[in-house]
Amino acid sequence: MNLPEEKVTKINISEFLLKAKSLIGLVGLIVVFSILSPRFLDYYNLTNVLRQTSLNAIMAVGMTFVILTGGIDLSVGSILAFSSAITAGMLKDGSPLIIAVLAGLIIGTGLGFFNGFVIIRWNIPPFIATFAMMTVARGLTLVYTNGQPITGLGAAFGYIGNGYIGPIPVPIILTVLIFAIGYYILKNNRLGRYVYATGGNIQAAKLAGINTNNIILFVYSLSGFLAAISGLIITSRLNSAAPTAGQGAELDAIAAVVLGGTSLSGGEGGVIGTLIGALIIGILNNGLNLLNVSPFYQLIAKGAVILLAIALDKKESR
Amino acid sequence: MRKSKILFLLLTFILTVALIAGCSTGNTNNTSNAKEEKTIGLVISTLNNPFFVTLKNGAEAKAKELGYKLIVEDSQNDSSKELSNVEDLIQQKVDVLLINPVDSDAVVNAIKEANSKNIPVITLDRSANGGDVICHIASDNVKGGEMAAEFIAKTLNGKGNVVELEGIPGTSAARDRGKGFDEAIAKYPDIKIIAKQAADFDRSKGLSVMENILQAQPKIDAVFAQNDEMALGAIKAIESANRQGILVVGFDGTDDALKAIKDGKMAATIAQQPALIGSLGVEMADKYLKGEKVEKFIPAELKLITK
Numbered sequence: 001m002n003l004p005e006e007k008v009t010k011i012n013i014s015e016f017l018l019k020a021k022s023l024i025g026l027v028g029l030i031v032v033f034s035i036l037s038p039r040f041l042d043y044y045n046l047t048n049v050l051r052q053t054s055l056n057a058i059m060a061v062g063m064t065f066v067i068l069t070g071g072i073d074l075s076v077g078s079i080l081a082f083s084s085a086i087t088a089g090m091l092k093d094g095s096p097l098i099i100a101v102l103a104g105l106i107i108g109t110g111l112g113f114f115n116g117f118v119i120i121r122w123n124i125p126p127f128i129a130t131f132a133m134m135t136v137a138r139g140l141t142l143v144y145t146n147g148q149p150i151t152g153l154g155a156a157f158g159y160i161g162n163g164y165i166g167p168i169p170v171p172i173i174l175t176v177l178i179f180a181i182g183y184y185i186l187k188n189n190r191l192g193r194y195v196y197a198t199g200g201n202i203q204a205a206k207l208a209g210i211n212t213n214n215i216i217l218f219v220y221s222l223s224g225f226l227a228a229i230s231g232l233i234i235t236s237r238l239n240s241a242a243p244t245a246g247q248g249a250e251l252d253a254i255a256a257v258v259l260g261g262t263s264l265s266g267g268e269g270g271v272i273g274t275l276i277g278a279l280i281i282g283i284l285n286n287g288l289n290l291l292n293v294s295p296f297y298q299l300i301a302k303g304a305v306i307l308l309a310i311a312l313d314k315k316e317s318r
Numbered sequence: 319m320r321k322s323k324i325l326f327l328l329l330t331f332i333l334t335v336a337l338i339a340g341c342s343t344g345n346t347n348n349t350s351n352a353k354e355e356k357t358i359g360l361v362i363s364t365l366n367n368p369f370f371v372t373l374k375n376g377a378e379a380k381a382k383e384l385g386y387k388l389i390v391e392d393s394q395n396d397s398s399k400e401l402s403n404v405e406d407l408i409q410q411k412v413d414v415l416l417i418n419p420v421d422s423d424a425v426v427n428a429i430k431e432a433n434s435k436n437i438p439v440i441t442l443d444r445s446a447n448g449g450d451v452i453c454h455i456a457s458d459n460v461k462g463g464e465m466a467a468e469f470i471a472k473t474l475n476g477k478g479n480v481v482e483l484e485g486i487p488g489t490s491a492a493r494d495r496g497k498g499f500d501e502a503i504a505k506y507p508d509i510k511i512i513a514k515q516a517a518d519f520d521r522s523k524g525l526s527v528m529e530n531i532l533q534a535q536p537k538i539d540a541v542f543a544q545n546d547e548m549a550l551g552a553i554k555a556i557e558s559a560n561r562q563g564i565l566v567v568g569f570d571g572t573d574d575a576l577k578a579i580k581d582g583k584m585a586a587t588i589a590q591q592p593a594l595i596g597s598l599g600v601e602m603a604d605k606y607l608k609g610e611k612v613e614k615f616i617p618a619e620l621k622l623i624t625k
């Protein structure tokens with residue numbers, strides 16, 4: 001019975017290598033920007049980048065779990081928008097803060113759960129199931145908000161996005177907390193091992209007695225829940241829920257996960273890599289703005305960096 | 319076996335919906351014939367944006383006032399959806415077609431199709447680069463950009479550093495507002511545009527891009543955002559960076575922006591009047607159906623709104 005143990009250490013080493021490689025990309029980017037812009041390494045700019053990155057990073061944790069099972073979740077941006085709209089609408093109608101926040105979180109989790117349910121019950125590919133949810137949830141948001149932003153949500157709600165604990169902005173603390181929990185589950189918890197097993201080889205996992213259906217329900221619910229958390233942060237930050245919120249957010253989250261070395265075919269990777277991936281994207285956006293690069297070239301630069309980072313990753317892992 | 323069952327259920331569902339939808343349009347056609355009510359079709363680029371929702375509301379109000387039945391279709395910013403929406407409305411035999419194009423080039427085929435069925439077309443907000451259009455109604459974005467520049471130049475006494483937040487790169491609104499603004503600012507040698515970045519007409523991007531620019535630029539006197547959503551995001555960024563004395567000017571005149579101006583957080587906005595564009599559309603359709611002469615271009619007025 002030594003075999004499983006050996007396997008575990010092997011996975012750890014390869015994951016460490018993956019992390020190291022994306023880390024090189026991140027450090028490279030930081031070095032380049034700090035040479036090009038004297039203000040990049042400024043303390044305020046760094047908290048600024050971290051706070052901006054938190055939205056994508058939190059969603060990317062959920063996306064990591066989903067992708068580890070071999071799935072994909074295209075609906076996070078729309079779920080973000082709908083759950084934020086619900087919270088904002090309820091606050092506007094005078095609901096207590098806790099109730100409104102909980103309602104948003106429940107809606108997000110519920111829509112995620114529905115994604116998982118559709119996937120296991122009807123055996124629909126995750127790409128299609130979550131694509132349908134992406135469209136439906138966006139439509140629900142438009143119906144609920146009548147296409148208008150919902151604004152004026154009160155000072156207490158503003159704390160989630162604008163507040164500080166000590167010198168650190170609340171969104172950053174939430175992000176660190178969520179990553180820590182995600183890391184713990186994937187590393188030290190049976191649930192985490194089942195997530196890897198489901199993505200590695202679903203038939204083998206089933207034969208080993210893992211209820212893979214429950215795992216799939218769990219990861220999509222988690223993804224919906226974390227999308228709703230991201231939604232709370234941005235809505236609180238802007239004191240407004242926009243019907244267009246989170247458009248294209250799913251692609252940023254997927255990019256962060258893949259940049260972090262998690263395999264799109266599932267079973268390999270983890271949240272530390274994802275954190276690095278999210279930071280790469282966040283720093284790229286920030287640095288290009290600092291340097292006042294023309295928006296036309298920014299799009300090219302972003303795509304090129306993502307491609308380059310992944311190409312390096314592939315080459316070295318051969 | 320199971321898959322085919324699902325497929326069967328899905329098809330049944332779609333057919334049922336289609337049938338119900340078909341019946342209900344059939345019914346309304348009947349009633350409209352009975353009352354001799356004329357129908358106007360309105361194809362909107364997206365209802366995912368408050369501006370176009372207000373435009374739609376303006377058209378609806380006017381149609382109700384003048385006694386028209388208005389059918390609204392949403393193209394969801396997708397030109398192929400737009401074409402099928404136009405085809406649907408042609409099938410429903412609308413008397414006039416109001417189109418707010420997703421893209422000025424891609425809409426041409428849809429307009430030609432309406433032309434071939436002799437249905438008159440009026441374009442709203444964005445123009446079409448082909449086909450027969452009896453009338454185009456829009457606010458003059460270049461003029462609006464100039465108005466913003468003049469306001470900033472006057473308030474800053476012809477001297478200062480200005481940041482420009484641009485809309486989605488390549489869209490005509492971003493192009494025209496930017497052109498008007500940049501050309502008018504160029505007349506003031508002591509006003510410099512120190513940063514010009516895209517925030518895609520989006521509030522949360524307006525926030526993060528402005529946060530980044532604030533880090534890069536120690537001295538900013540004014541911000542021109544090419545729409546109000548970005549301006550409101552920029553205001554959040556300026557507030558949380560504790561920077562004082564930065565003039566923020568937006569564009570569109572949304573409810574949120576008007577409130578921010580009233581509260582003294584925003585200096586001004588160049589208000590488009592989307593409701594006016596929508597209602598002018600219906601008004602021109604009405605004129606045309608009554609055989610009156612309709613001008614080729616109807617500019618919808620812009621307004622500089624300050625406290």
